[in-house]
Amino acid sequence: MPQNLKTPGIYIEEKNVFLGSVVEVATAIPAFIGYTEKASRNGKSLLNIPTRITSLAEYVELFGGAFNPLFKLETPYDGDRSKIIIGDTEFAIKYAEDNHLLFYNSIRLFYANGGGTCYIVSVGTYEVTGSLKIHKDQLLGKGLRSLEKEQEVTLVVIPEAVLLGKECYEVYKQVLIHCGEMQNRIGIFDLYDGYKSRVEEDDPIDFFRENIGTDFLSYAAAYYPWLHTTLVQKGEVSFRNLDPEIDLESILPEPNAKKLIMEFPKNEAEFRIAFQKEFPNISQIPEVTFNDFVNQKKVHLHFGLMATSPTYGSILEEIRCMVNLLPAAAALAGVYTMVDNNRGVWKSPANVSLNAVIKPAVEISPEGPENLNVHVSGKSINAIRTFPGVGTLVWGARTLDGNSLDWRYINVRRTIIMLEQSIKLALQSYVFEPNDANTWTTVKSMIVSFLTEKWKQGALAGSSPEDAFEVQIGLGATMTGLDILQGKMLVSVKLAIVRPAEFIVVTFQQQMQKS
Incomplete structure (x- = not known):
């Protein structure tokens, strides 16, 4: 009733x-979090600023395209992961620099597997013709810290951490601490040397478990092995990816190819001479025009070699395979998004096929996941396996805290995070409200209504809402008189989260003939 009548x-x-x-x-x-070609919007820098995007096209507009790695040929072959035989000689194909970058292709892999809205944190840019040394401090410093104010983020992925070598586990430990303190997100991890098979003296799985630590393990999931993808097409690898120091004239056996290489300028001075011959009326060469001329010559050489030298084509194909070998975390981030949108966060992101993937880098046998999934350390590693006639599937649903009955499964951890954060945001409007029975009833009814809806959608287990959850609040139930005097309103929520049918056992037995 109005007060002033x-x-x-x-x-x-x-x-x-x-x-x-x-x-x-x-x-x-x-x-x-990673390195991009550029990082700007309308002339303003986006370095170390979490930037929300919704598509790959938006990423390219703000952060540019792929890094252009250089490759070298070395002989004798030393058992490296990629080789090519030219004549009687085995050459190892290696990256010309200590590190290469794979952030852009990881974003492509994310969107190929159902990705949508995400945040990009660029911690540094690279030159189109150069290389970049990855720094742990850049990834962890302003990069990871910048996410502390972004409440919408629920997953943290650092695809290029594996390029740090063994130091990547120092990065992962900090991500675990970050996720554990924020309590609203989890990390998705790749394994250093995750493209290698397991051998006793150099096992990437054991090395991961020994170095990942023991803190906040329920806030992350790890996947093995890396993936052979189809993202980089043939037209994206060319002569520009070969180290200038490679002597193709002596390596390629085809005579026509040797002739093309001999006619190709070897340095900037020769390029300028060739430019003056082609454009004799231009006295001063504009730098932009000259650069276009150099790129055009390289394109012509590439297509000429492709037409005359099968060996050259084989070298580029091996390089393309190397560039297409990517860690799996970005693909899994896309899978999480797709499963959440189609089924809900309570559905395990497992038994799902991967797109733009040829096969895992390591074939895992049916018995292989036993040591990955269940281990005495509790640090479960989720396998990615190929099944005949089906394709490449995610074959694991556990967090790193595999020995915990509470937080063993990814969907349980993520469902709890969703419920916690949803209820937390809703209760903010009741801060400083009277701590009395009216407020308690309102709060309880609001939470019960929300959880009932989640139960109907399948997030909670039980034949009825009473079996699925319980909400308690009030004097004598969750609070004492002293709690009320101290301004505390305590709410207790008990949940029965659905868990995956990880092991399905069908029992068969014979019975006596009855008729």
Whole structure:
């Protein structure tokens, strides 16, 4: 009723009948940290600024394209992962620099597997013709710290951490601490040397378990092995990817190819001489025009060699395979997004096929996941396997805390995060409200209504809402008189989260003939 009734008349009072509601927060918003070609929007730098994007086209507009790695040929072959035989000689194909970059292709892999909205944190840019040394401090410093103010992020992925070598596990430890303190996100990890098979003296699985630590393990999941993808097409690898020091004239056996290489300028001075011959009326060469001329010559040489030298084509194909070998974390971030959108965060992101993937880098036998999935250390590694007639599937659903009955499964951890954050945001409007029975009833009804809806959708286990969850609040239930005097309103929520049918056992036995 209106308080000040001093003038005769008719007064209208509106009352709220419906309770406040809990709105489900976003569940699959990954943040990718790494190195990009550029980082600017309208002339303003985006370095170390979490930037929300919704498509690969938006990424290219703000952060540019792929890094252009250089490769070298070495002989004798030393058992490296890629080789090519030219004549009677075995050459190892290696990256010309200590590190290469794979951030752009990882983003492509994310969108190929169902990715959507995400955050990009560029910690540095690279030159188109140069290389870049990855720094742990850049990834962890402003890169990871910049995510502390972004509440929407639910996944943290650092695809290029594996390029740090053994130092990548120092990065992962910091990500675990970050996720554990934020309590609203998890990390997705790759294994250093995850493209290698398991051997007793050099096992990437054991090395991971020995170096990942023991803190906040339920806030991350790891996947093995890396993936052979189809992202980089034939037209994306060319003469520009070969180290200038490679003597193709002596390596390629085809005479026509040797002739093309002999006619190709060897340095900038020769390029300028060739430019003057082709354009004799230009006295001063504009730098932009000259650069276009150099690139055009390289394109012509590439197509000429492709037409005359099968060996050259084989070298580029091996390089393309190397560039297409990527860690799996970005693909899994896309899988998480796709599963959340189609089924819900309570569905395990497993038994799902991977797109733009030829096969895993290491073939895992049916018995192989036993040591990955269940281990005395509890640090479960999720396998990626190929099944005949089916394709490449994600074959694991566990966090790194595999020995915990509470937090063993990824979907349990992520569902709890979603429920916690949704209820937390809804309760912010009740801070400083009277700590009395009216407020308690309102809060309880709001939470019960939200959890009932989640139960109907399949997030909670039980034949009825009473079996699926329990919400308690009130004096004598969750609070004492002292709690109320201290301004505390305590709410207790018990949940029965659905867990995956990880092991399905079908029993067969014979019975006596009955007729």
